[in-house]
Amino acid sequence: xxxxxxxxxxxxxxxxxxxxxxxxxxxxxxxxxxxxxxxxxxxxxxxxxxxxxxxxxxxxxxxxxxxxxxxxxxxxxxxxxxxxxxxxxxxxxxxxxxxxxxxxxxxxxxxxxxxxxxxxxxxxxxxxxxxxxxxxxxxxxxxxxxxxxxxxxxxxxxxxxxxxxxxxxxxxxxxxxxxxxxxxxxxxxxxxxxxxxxxxxxxxxxxxxxxxxxxxxxxxxxxxxxxxxxxxxxxxxxxxxxxxxxxxxxxxxxxxxxxxxxxxxxxxxxxxxxxxxxxxxxxxxxxxxxxxxxxxxxxxxxxxxxxxxxxxxxxxxxxxxxxxxxxxxx
Numbered sequence: 317x318x319x320x321x322x323x324x325x326x327x328x329x330x331x332x333x334x335x336x337x338x339x340x341x342x343x344x345x346x347x348x349x350x351x352x353x354x355x356x357x358x359x360x361x362x363x364x365x366x367x368x369x370x371x372x373x374x375x376x377x378x379x380x381x382x383x384x385x386x387x388x389x390x391x392x393x394x395x396x397x398x399x400x401x402x403x404x405x406x407x408x409x410x411x412x413x414x415x416x417x418x419x420x421x422x423x424x425x426x427x428x429x430x431x432x433x434x435x436x437x438x439x440x441x442x443x444x445x446x447x448x449x450x451x452x453x454x455x456x457x458x459x460x461x462x463x464x465x466x467x468x469x470x471x472x473x474x475x476x477x478x479x480x481x482x483x484x485x486x487x488x489x490x491x492x493x494x495x496x497x498x499x500x501x502x503x504x505x506x507x508x509x510x511x512x513x514x515x516x517x518x519x520x521x522x523x524x525x526x527x528x529x530x531x532x533x534x535x536x537x538x539x540x541x542x543x544x545x546x547x548x549x550x551x552x553x554x555x556x557x558x559x560x561x562x563x564x565x566x567x568x569x570x571x572x573x574x575x576x577x578x579x580x581x582x583x584x585x586x587x588x589x590x591x592x593x594x595x596x597x598x599x600x601x602x603x604x605x606x607x608x609x610x611x612x613x614x615x616x617x618x619x620x621x622x623x624x625x626x627x628x629x630x631x632x633x634x635x636x637x638x639x640x641x642x643x644x645x646x
Contacts, residue, residue: 371420371636375559378422378634382471383432387422387634388559390486394418397484398580398614403494405609409577409616416481417586422634423478423486426550426561427451427569428463436467443626444546451550451567456624457597460570464632478633479589480573480616483600487564487613489557494612495564496556501611506565507548507604508611546626547604563601564611567629568619571598575618596620603627 376389398413399406430440431448433455441454455463457477464475478486487496495501501508551561573579574594583590596618602611605627609615619628 383435385432386425388425390421390423390558392420395485410614412580414580418485420636424631427567427629427631429550449549450547451629453567453626453629454624455628455630457570457621460630473634475632475634477570477572480571480598481588483571484613486558486560501608505553506611508565508602508606508608510604565602566604568599568603568627569601569631571600573598
């Protein structure tokens with residue numbers, strides 16, 4: 317009978333050694349009993365990006381708490397940037413096609429909305445002021461950079477504009493067709509080719525006195541909005557394979573890069589960013605008023621950094637805290 321305590325101590329020692337050698341077994345068992353979500357839970361919200369974070373599963377989302385801005389995880393990977401010579405609507409600056417490899421990053425699910433802009437900047441620069449859920453417009457590159465910096469200062473996050481390569485990679489979402497949805501795009505998939513009118517100017521009656529005419533000229537013009545003739549509510553159209561919406565159309569989106577029509581000929585393979593000399597900055601995605609071919613994933617446009625129109629907006633990147641190396645081509 318005295319042998320049983322010794323056997324019990326021996327069994328306990330063996331169990332302790334096993335747990336020390338493979339602590340993951342204990343954690344997995346605990347997760348199984350408590351129902352803790354794992355990588356296979358596609359509906360689980362990803363934790364806020366932070367030091368030591370591993371790359372989240374593709375399709376994960378993260379919500380910035382101050383503005384409610386939703387970010388989708390765009391996984392690391394490689395793709396062919398640019399368009400083939402036979403693509404309809406192609407421009408010379410879309411070549412040569414070249415392979416690019418990128419580290420993963422968080423990208424706004426939609427363009428920044430007027431409500432999200434006001435929450436940080438305290439104003440709304442939009443000409444098409446239809447409501448808080450519409451994309452903010454009349455945003456220059458300088459203004460977009462200021463917004464990203466202000467959001468980061470108020471929340472402690474390092475927000476920025478996407479690079480041109482990041483933007484195209486995210487827009488393609490694994491496709492090589494002109495659009496993420498195929499060879500063509502419809503008005504059920506994006507906002508484009510809409511008519512528009514400029515703000516109404518104040519009328520000056522000849523019968524009014526000189527003082528009255530002067531007052532009429534200085535009065536603020538009334539902005540007239542016609543339903544369904546301008547931008548759409550952010551996120552109105554189907555998502556691509558990365559969960560991103562409105563990458564095609566609605567408003568042009570600023571990128572970090574300096575525009576250079578010949579940059580592709582010397583672009584590095586991994587995480588390219590053209591921060592060299594030049595005045596113009598890159599715009600991507602097309603807008604509610606442009607033709608369908610400007611919405612193509614490979615289409616490139618440009619604008620002066622201080623230029624702001626009713627066709628220009630932005631979408632933000634929240635970089636991974638510790639981005640891993642770009643993945644090699646399979």
